[in-house]
Amino acid sequence: MSLEKYRWDLVNCERCSMCKWVHPWSVKSKERAPLCPSMKKYKYDAYSAQGRFDLARALLEGEIELTPKALEVIYTCTLCGACDVTCKFTRDMEPLEILHELRKYVVDQGKGPLQGHMPAVDSIRKNDNPWLQPRTRRGHWARKLKVKDLNKEKAEVLYFAGCTYSYNANLQKVAQSTVRIMQEAGVDVGILGNNESCCASPVLKVGMSDLFHEIAKKNIQRFNDLGVKKVVTSCAGCYGVFQSQYPAVGEMKFEVLHSVEIIEQLIQDKKLKFNKSVPMKVTWHDPCHTGRGGEKQNLWEGERIKWGLSDPPRERNFGSDGVFDAPRNVLNALPGIELIEMERIREFSWCCGAGGGVKSAFPEFAVESALERIDEAKATGAEALVTSCPWCESNFADAIIADGGKIKLFSLVELIEKAL
Ligand code: SF4
Ligand code: SF4
Incomplete structure (x- = not known):
């Protein structure tokens, strides 16, 4: 369109x-x-x-x-x-x-895009990641793990770490924990290491549609060539574009799952057992791109005729079929965890404030939005805010510092590992 x-x-x-x-x-x-x-x-x-x-x-x-x-x-x-x-x-x-x-x-x-977006955009062009980091360090997060290298051998599942979980020293633990949890449950998982490249969500978000298509096409081809059945990612941004935008770019011969979804399946199949209690009151933040933006979409091309009528007819996305139940089911399965909900949840969740290139170009606004969510989380009486998106996690971390550290922050997989 x-x-x-x-x-x-x-x-x-x-x-x-x-x-x-x-x-x-x-x-x-x-x-x-x-x-x-x-x-x-x-x-x-x-x-x-x-x-x-x-x-x-x-x-x-x-x-x-x-x-x-x-x-x-x-x-x-x-x-x-x-x-x-x-x-x-x-x-x-x-x-x-x-x-x-x-x-x-x-x-x-x-x-x-704006000046504030350009370092990330230029770095995606040059390094395949928005963080101005060399390609040769992308796989370093996994150097201490024994995980299959899909450049050399086959596996059923590709774990796609995404740029932020690959490079951000404070967040690499999320990718490491996710691989360890899948291995503990017997999942045949591998990674692409230095040959993984950006999902291109950041360039799509700032309006660079041609560059997005170029990168997305290469990624789809690479995933298809690997012959994997599933691509699992922990990054809400990667998951959102894989689900909603990639299908319009090319045929995908694999299923896409957020790590929270596969973990929920593994718990249901009794492949993950929890032996330790994690006594903690927590509240859950629905990331926009696994939540209302995580709904599968058929992007529509056509003509609007009048109210309710389009040619060809178009499916409307209401945002209510995103990944909402999986994280709640996982949290409720963890011994000792008590989940208390905030007021704005599921498709009516308040955004963390970092998306759409706002964190790069308007960082103070991003933190202000995150502070509003921190305030909402604290009002539940929870000791910790839990989520599963690197952008939400790093923006909330900045806001919690600005707020004087009055609530803890966890990525969901950190709590899962504590309970194993
Ligand atoms: S909800 Fe907003 S975008 Fe939709 S019709 Fe009303 S004013 Fe327009
Ligand atoms: S920031 Fe406001 S206008 Fe932009 S997508 Fe969110 S609700 Fe819509």
Whole structure:
């Protein structure tokens, strides 16, 4: 699609503001009714999906130009997809697709991405990762593990660590624990080591669709050639693009699972047994890209005709089929763990604030959004916030420091390993 092809949505948006709030049936309190991080922060309508629709329409009509302020409005959106879910509850729009198309339009006009995104983009081009790290160090996280090298031998499952869990010294333990847990349960797993490359989610998010397609195509080919049955990743960002965007790029001869899903299966099949108690009250944060963005999607191409009618007919994604039950089932299976829910959960989860290139270009806004979630987590009385996304984990870690360290933070696999 293109922004032009969404003109119907841009003109027919009802300006009803549903896209800014938790759906009325699910609101628990006035304080936690807002759901759009950029609207909450910047207060002006322009910073909501509804406002960005107006901006997009005005750009197409030639009424405004891509000024620095317009670019700020466009890129201070975390692409969390909350507006997409809440709009579709009663309306017929595609806010998330339009927000992506708006960024592609900006890139096509030669005005994007922003300066703050460029180190990561250049590094993906040069090093296959956004962290300015050499390719030759990508597999170092696994150097002390005995795990199959899929460059040399076959395995049923490819474990795809992703860039952040591969390179971030504070987070490599997540990839290591995930492999150890799968091995403990007898999964035939291997890795690509230095031959793994970025999933390309960061370039898609800033509007660089051509580069995304180029990288995604190579990844699909590589995974197909390996002959693996499953690709398992711990990264919510990788999982989100594998599920929602890769199927439109090429045929995938493998199943994609988030590590939380395979671990849930292993527990159900009694292949993982827990011998230790982990006495702790915890609360769970649904990452946007395993949650509402983790729903399988058939990306639609066609023409909007009128309310509820498209040619060809299109499936609408409501975000409610994401990976919501698996992490809760895993937490409830861990001896000693007591799960207490926050107010905004599942498809109405509050974004951690790091997505859509916001952490790179607007880091203070990212931490502010994370602080709101930390506050919500603390209000449950939980000792720890648990999640399974490297972006959420590193942004929450920054926010917890800024907040004076009043809550602990765990990746789900860390708690699983403690209980084994
Ligand atoms: S909820 Fe949908 S229709 Fe209503 S203002 Fe937002 S984008 Fe427009
Ligand atoms: S994707 Fe998230 S941040 Fe962007 S407009 Fe929608 S709700 Fe707001």
